[in-house]
Amino acid sequence: MEQKIIKITLPDASTRIFEAGTSSMDIATSISAGLARNVLAAEVNGEVWDTARPIYTDATLKLLTWNDQNAQTTFWHSSAHLMAEALEALYPGVKLGIGPAIEKGFYYDVDFGDRDFSLTELEQIEKKMLELAKNNSVYSRKEVSKTEAFEYFSQKGDEYKLELIEGLQDGQITFYTQGSFVDLCKGPHIPHTGFIKAVKLLSVAGAYWRGDIKRKQMTRIYGITFPQAKELKEYLELLEEAKKRDHRKIGKELELFAFSENVGMGLPLWLPKGTALRERLESFLRKEQIKRGYSQVVSPHIGHKNLYITSGHYEKYGADSFQGIKTPNEGEEFMLKPMNCPHHCEMYKTKPRSYRDLPLRLAEFGTVYRYEQSGELHGLTRVRGFTQDDAHIFCRPDQVKFEFINVINLVLFVFNAFGFKDFTAQISLRDPDNKTKYVGSDENWEIAERQIQEAATETGLKTVTELGEAAFYGPKLDFMVKDALGRKWQLGTVQVDYNLPERFSLEYVGADNQKHRPVMIHRAPFGSMERFVAVLIEHCAGNFPLWLTPEQFAILPISEKYNDYAQEVLQALQAQELRGVVDERNEKIGRKIRDAEVSKVPFMLVVGEQEAASKTVAVRRKGQGDLGTMEIAAFISRLSSEVNQELTLV
RNA sequence: GCCGACGUAGCUCAGUGGUAGAGUGCUUCCUUGGUAAGGAAGAGGUCGUGGGUUCAAUCCCCAUCGUUGGCUCCA
Structure with missing residues (x-):
């Protein structure tokens, strides 16, 4: 029986009575004209609705204005439709794919046919959009039958929409119209x-229809819109600021790393300062791992081709990898190692193992080489030669969960040490519809997937689960962190592997004196030194913690007359394992300070006549200014204690 | 790999169908200065590379290499 009267519950738990068929816009109007002017969408029983859509049942209602995330998403989705309307007006006959809202803004995939589309055309599309927006065209919703939907887009000749309709259920299809534009x-x-x-239309990119490389590549136009011009301006300024944190820019400015065409694309050169930073990171983790029962090992950069045939990687990736290294011996071939696990398996096999020996945790800062697609390379985050902070844990099946939990805790320890609070922990499972992509038995997969999920639950880790994202040999748990521009990168990773122990015939003797197969866990808390440093740079905008920074101080003589004293100070500090330089240039002190500030040196030690006479330094802290004069020993103890404090915090 | 953009001095970038400019850095000189840029002079570029069009190409066209925004991929 149809209700005549409905009860609407607002977010403050108050209720109001309306006639059935009242829209959320009507309700907004009844509350206040100001609200009605600003409401963009409404959450009806937790579902986002158009404000004009009539409500026929009792409901909870939240009116959404620009400040609500869901309103922004709706706003940008509507903006995608507006852009499509503009595109149809400017380019008659364009065909449209999909046009969703994204985290910041929206895109629409467009097929321009034979026409080449260029960046320079964006401006006139923007203009057209603003012109159409002024019409205040209402977005009106209409339920259509599947047949009607087919008819409309057949007539229009848009095969993409027809394909989308194909996948929809009759009775659940709606069209939206604004102005002259109709969209599924x-x-x-x-x-x-x-x-x-x-x-603002931000960029164009090629995007395969339905993400399938074998299908047509459409032109994807990215854009963003706002209800006020001021907000757009602020957003664009924010983008500019973010670009200043780009690790590629800071890495160049601070002389941390470089690339050379002559060396080859995606092959980073670690310069002295970058190396100093990286080695500190390595020793930080090495120390922690020793505490946690890992043994450090070293393996060569190449391995016999047979090693990778055994591991299965040759079959899977051989054709898309750096190709084999030939020797003067006919038929002999080595491969650059694309991962460390096969070497570590061979280490496991160097002697018979007892169940008492497990778990065996072999750790290595292992440099690996992968022939990544050229279009994928990106600064230090995606390279062709990189060093994993790798380790493989060989354990009994009953130890997997415990080991997994320990690894999660290690990753969290590392992330916490660097202040990475905003990360996503992603559990990647098999695609249940496409099991042939993976190796290993169903049973093992199920056990492994369950153990990962249990370990995550028991550590209290908040996770998201993605189907089909698992490695081909096992499920994994990845820790993703965003870069300055909001792109997500996988840093830490933990992966269960039942496959390699099988392929390498790894065994241990159990308490029952029978042979058993160990389980392997691959793990890397940083992921790779390259990617971790990249994300760290963007995280701190190049202002590294004191214990990590390549140069902790710069000694700045007032004039060349005090260069000798500056050297004396340097010797004293270096003797205490503190790191820094003397700026001996023929420049004024103001200049030296400015340059040190710009190059992000934490401490500046000004030395002149007074300091030389009293064997002191005038200390200045980056971003804070003058801290006053102190004796060299006092500065040493201040710097050392700050470093120690950072290290006990981490 | 695919689509789009870019490639000019060490760095950041301007510019033009008639073989190139700024700021900064670098070198030298003057200055020896007390907490975010002292002054002057000078050196530096086959305009990514290879073809083509043209009387003439850094500029237009093609190819190639590299970088870059995405897509696809990622052991």
């Missing part, structure tokens, strides 16, 4: 285009 869309949308006051 389940909504919701903002009330009308007039809310869209500022538009």
